[in-house]
Amino acid sequence: MKYLTCIGGLLLASVLLSGCQQETTQPQAGRVTEVAYLTVTPTEYKIDTQMQGRVVASLTAEVRPQVGGIMQERLFTEGEFVEEGDVLYQIEPATFQAAVNEAKANLNSAKATVATAKLKDQRFADLLKFEGVSQQDADDAHATYLEAKADIERFEAALETARINLEFSKVKAPISGRIGISNVTPGSLVTASQTTALSTIRTLDPIYVDMIKSSTEILKLRQLLAKADIKKGSTDVSLLLEDGSEYELKGQLKMQEVAVDASTGAVTLRAEFPNPDGVLLPGMFVRTRVNEAVDDNAILVPQQGVYHNPAGEAYAYVIDEDNKVQSRVVETISAVGNKWFISSGLKAGDKLLVEGSSKVGPGSEVKTVEVQMQSNGKMVAVAAQSGNSSAAPSSAPSAIKGGV
Structure with missing residues (x-):
């Protein structure tokens, strides 16, 4: 009997306890969920x-010879700064100097020839007036004079070419800059416009x-x-x-x-x-x-306030004037630290839900706490920041109990 009485007592206590639990959970079912929101505020964003x-x-020039010959001397230090026009290499100049001398001699000879041809042309022209010479002889004398004049121009051009080639035996820097490693040494045979550059100059500033x-x-x-x-x-x-x-x-x-x-x-x-x-x-x-x-007027919002559905579409929860949750499709441009740069879907003054989203859905009525995001990403109640500790939430680090 004592055993049965004990069993009965336990059953009665269990029934009473169950009734008490039902009384305490029923008010919770009707309680409005508390969430934290952040007021969307436009800001300047670069x-x-x-x-x-x-x-x-900024400038690159490959140094190549414009005449061929034996490399006589390198006149720079590899890696140093060179100015435009500095002599970098000297090609053996003897043959080019000889060509200049020959061109000078040819020019002097042509000048002497033209003087004689001019006198003969003038004499024959005078004699022709008195029929002292035939027309053919006068024409030949005049042609010889013109050819002699042309020879002077030709030999002047040859002399100029010889002088240019002599100058080209001095390989100069085409630009100012740092010169690299030399690809030839004294004694090497180089050719005009060869494929391999003698060296390369680069302008590094700017x-x-x-x-x-x-x-x-x-x-x-x-x-x-x-x-x-x-x-x-x-x-x-x-x-x-x-x-x-x-x-x-x-x-x-x-x-x-x-x-x-x-x-x-x-x-x-x-x-x-x-x-x-x-x-x-x-x-x-x-x-x-x-x-x-x-x-x-950029819209930058915490990343924890933007979600993605299975299709990859971004959305956010905003709280309307009736303290009810509404879902908004948003378009994100890029992540900016721990925020999203939003191009559409949110506007200034919107109340963006940032904590408590797991407990609510579209249409849910909520109790709100306004928060601001600190530089470290922590959400802090606006009342707590202004010094009104009585209005601040008691939990930390989340602004509301239960976090997200």
Whole structure:
């Protein structure tokens, strides 16, 4: 009997406890869910683009001989700065000097010949008036004089050519810049306009950085710039070196290629950088940052306030005037740190739900707490920031109990 009495008592206690639990959960079912929202506020945002780039010399000239001969001397130090017009190499000049001397002699001979031919032409012309010579002889004398005059012009041109070739035996720098390794040594035989360059000169200050940007991104930027609140950015370009450090001097965007590369679908952009210390060298890979546009009324919202459905479509929850949740389709342009840059779907003054979304859905009635996002990404109640601690939520780090 005692055993049966004990069993009965346990059953009665279980029934009473179950009744108490039902009484406590029923009010919870009717309780309005508390969520946190952030007021959408437009702000100025500089739309920067990062691109891969390669450093190239602003001027490049391959040094080649314009006459052939034996290389007599190299007159520069490899790697040093040379000025335009500096003599870099000396080709054996003896044969070219001999050609100049020969041309001079030929010219002097032609001048002597023309003097004699001129006198003869004049005499025959006078004699012809008195029929002292035949017309044929007079014509021959005049032709000889004209040929002698032409010979002078021909030998003058030959002398000028010989002098030019003699000057070409001094191989000079076509541009100013840093000269590289010499590919020939004294004693080598070189030929005019040979395939192999004697050396290469590159102008490194200023220096160029060629960047690659897809044609799709360029079209998106143009569409963005067509909007009223968005204006074109500056031409300043920042540079990150291969070791991750930032180059201290700013560059300027100079030009954009006029055609799209058919193999890559990309367009080349070129920036010019000052390079007084020679930090940037041709061939280096770098990363660039270009301010392409400025949005005076950009919508930047926390990433935790934007969701994606199974189809990949972005949406957000906003709270209407009746404190009910509404779903909005939004369009994101890019991620900006821990925020999304929104192009459509949200406007100034919208109450964007940022915490508590897992407990509600479209049409849900909610109790709201306004929050602001700090620089570290933490949500803090607006009342707590203003110093009114009584209105601030008690939980941390989330602004509402239960987090997202």
